[in-house]
Amino acid sequence: MASKAVLTGTHFMNGDEACAEGALAAGCRFFGGYPITPATEVAERMSRRLPQLGGIYIQMEDEIASMASLLGASWGGQKAMTSTSGPGFSLMMENLGLGIITETPCVVCNVQRGGPSTGLPTLVGQADMMQARWGSHGHYEIIALCPSSPQEMFDFTIRAFNLSEQFRTPVLIMADEVVGHMNERVVIPAEDTIELVERKRPTCAPEAFLPFRPEADGVAPMACFGDGYRVHITGLTHAENGYPAMEAGAHERMLNALVNKIKMNRDTIISYDTEYLDDAEIVLVAYGISVRSARRAIRAGREQGLKLGLVKLNTVWPFPEEFIRDLAGRVRALVMPEINLGQMVLELERCAGGRCPVRLVGHAGGAIIRPAAILNVINDLVKEAV
Amino acid sequence: MEKEILITGFGGQGIVLTGNILGMAATLYDNRHATMTQSYGPEARGGSCSSQVVISDEPILFPYVERPQVMICMSQAGFQKNCAMLADGGIMIWDSDLVKSAELREQWDCYNIPATRFAEELGNKMMANIVMLGFVSAVCELVAPDSLKQAVLKTVPPKTRDKNSAAFDRGREYGGEILKGRARQEH
Structure with a gap:
């Protein structure tokens, strides 16, 4: 079969x-x-x-x-x-x-x-x-x-x-x-x-092909081995033709191309979902399994009358910088549960830029974040504000 | 209504498989929501392990068991380590040859079955978990019994379907007898 x-x-x-x-x-x-x-x-x-x-x-x-x-x-x-x-x-x-x-x-x-x-x-x-x-x-x-x-x-x-x-x-x-x-x-x-995306392939004549020359979207078409195009790949800094070019100017051009193809397409790449954000005063920003801990904490908190919301990060890199900066100006605090002692919360803090308090609910690892631990941090924030 | 179920035992007993079958029955055949998470040590066999199942009519926010309403114990260590978590009025189920305990509490609804012995009598003690699932289908309403049996048959290797089907039925019959005995005592 x-x-x-x-x-x-x-x-x-x-x-x-x-x-x-x-x-x-x-x-x-x-x-x-x-x-x-x-x-x-x-x-x-x-x-x-x-x-x-x-x-x-x-x-x-x-x-x-x-x-x-x-x-x-x-x-x-x-x-x-x-x-x-x-x-x-x-x-x-x-x-x-x-x-x-x-x-x-x-x-x-x-x-x-x-x-x-x-x-x-x-x-x-x-x-x-x-x-x-x-x-x-x-x-x-x-x-x-x-x-x-x-x-x-x-x-x-x-x-x-x-x-x-x-x-x-x-x-x-x-x-x-x-x-x-x-x-x-x-x-x-x-x-x-199911929508699938396939890499761009070159359409030009083989002699005109430059394997690392980006097009308008920042991405160069890719000729694979055996496609009939001459391709040289190397871990060294290279020019658009793929051959090593080890000097500052070539490095600057190549590195900017690598960085820009992601940066200029951030809006296409970045993905997050929001829940209960309309009236939320304290917003949990979570990713991976900690989203599930956050959701339980939000339901329990809302039953107590706390106005809690969720930002669920589907992509963590690139980080949704503009969205978080804007959000930080509209809410009382941002809280991030994560199973480490403070990693993505650093990025959250940077993007919040001091517009609101940012708190970590961390855990060294070995277990998921208990919803009660999230609520403790939220209750402390509420007390501080009174 | 969300139901939390904790299954405990040691590696090699099919504890995780038992939780998987329960969750599969709820999800695929009862068309409800279920999660199954597991916890085990670095050992391949013999170490203590557990699986946690949450079954609900709503999407499940948090997939961990905090206050189980049903606990199934296939080892003494699993029983001792976890029994305090069982909710008042909860159902405690254990393999009576593997868990020898004097401290069963009044606030629990208790059932036991020599599941491993029955499985041995049926030809393979590996089927103790399937005997236990049959028993569970009789003594508590977590998923429809037919759904549970379907999930068992979908999960086990095709060649062992008849044996596992018999193991499930053995556990279910034994559970039915216990319930009948209790009903007689009450009248």
């Missing part, structure tokens, strides 16, 4: 499995990875499903090689992904940078656990958020999405592929152990209703 790439229907599956199904639905046909708790189920499902679909699954020797294999597969014309957790994510950082400088579309899913180092293999964390932003050396922009349910693991993985194809860049899915291991309803739509 021929297997289907898109398992249209209603499922009760965990977030890791939903991530794998999202990737397959997005057209991913290459997975290079190394199993690691709590991301193993992504690899496990891909190892079973990809061969049925004519795709390739390779268990690499480590995460350094895993990341490298994605870049090769992508330049070979495939949509490629890997999944990992903290220790593997650290190993991927160097080649993630290679993906950024070579403008290689690919998707990395980090199912976060407690760290640093081996930390808490089976328990939740959200402490790789700044590593996601700045973990590879050098200056760059990155796109990172944060799903808060298995359904979003499916939906956001498709979006991650679309963004990576559209902007020719690695895209990160910053999931967490609870979202990865939690089972919940996942509705997979009909194949013909």
Whole structure:
């Protein structure tokens, strides 16, 4: 029996499995990875499903090689992904940078656990958020999405592929152990209703092609190996023709192009949802599994008469700076629950720019934020204001 | 109405699978909402583990169990570690060969079954969790019994369907007998 790439229907599956199904639905046909708790189920499902679909699954020797294999597969014309957790994510950082400088579309899913180092293999964390932003050396922009349910693991993985194809860049899915291991309803739509984006390919004559010359949208068309175009890729600073050009002027041109293609398309990339914002005085800003803690706290708080609202960050990088700045001028306080001791809250504080108090509800990792802990911080804020 | 269910035992008993089947029955066959989360240690087998199921008619905001109305215990350690969480008036269910406890409380509605022994009698003690699910379907109303059985049959390997079906029925019959016995005592 021929297997289907898109398992249209209603499922009760965990977030890791939903991530794998999202990737397959997005057209991913290459997975290079190394199993690691709590991301193993992504690899496990891909190892079973990809061969049925004519795709390739390779268990690499480590995460350094895993990341490298994605870049090769992508330049070979495939949509490629890997999944990992903290220790593997650290190993991927160097080649993630290679993906950024070579403008290689690919998707990395980090199912976060407690760290640093081996930390808490089976328990939740959200402490790789700044590593996601700045973990590879050098200056760059990155796109990172944060799903808060298995359904979003499916939906956001498709979006991650679309963004990576559209902007020719690695895209990160910053999931967490609870979202990865939690089972919940996942509705997979009909194949013909799923919108997919494919990388731009060159249409010019091969001799006129410059593989790193951006078009008006900031993105250069990508010729893959074997397409008939001459392509040279390197981790060194390069000119628009792809050959090394190691001087300040070339570096400035290249780096600005890398940064601008994300910055000038921020409005297309940034995604957030709001709940109860119309009358909210104190607004929770949350991402990933902490959205679920926030929602419970908001319901309990509203029952007590507190006017609480939610901003659910679907993309965390780029951060919705203008929106937060505006919001901070309209509310009494912003509160961020996150399973670390203060990472994204720094960005929240920066963007709020002192227009309202910003509070962290942090947790070192190993458990999700209790709704009661959020309400304690909110009650303190209310008392301070009286 | 949101129902919180905590299932505890040790790795290898199919504790997570039990929670998965329960959540699947609610989601796919009763068309309600359910979440199943799990907690386990670094050991592959033998360590203590639990699964937490929330079932509701509404989308579930928070997928963790804070005050379960139903607790299913497949190990002494799981019972001792978690029993204080059970809500007053909650249903406590345990495998009577695995949990030997003298401190059952009056405010709980208690049921027990030698699920592992029954599974052994049916040919494989690995099916203790399925016997337990059959028992649960008789003694508390979490999901429709047919839905639960459908979810069992969808989950287990095709070759083992008949055996697991028999295991489910064994647990369900035993639960039915206990309920009948109680009804007789009350009259």
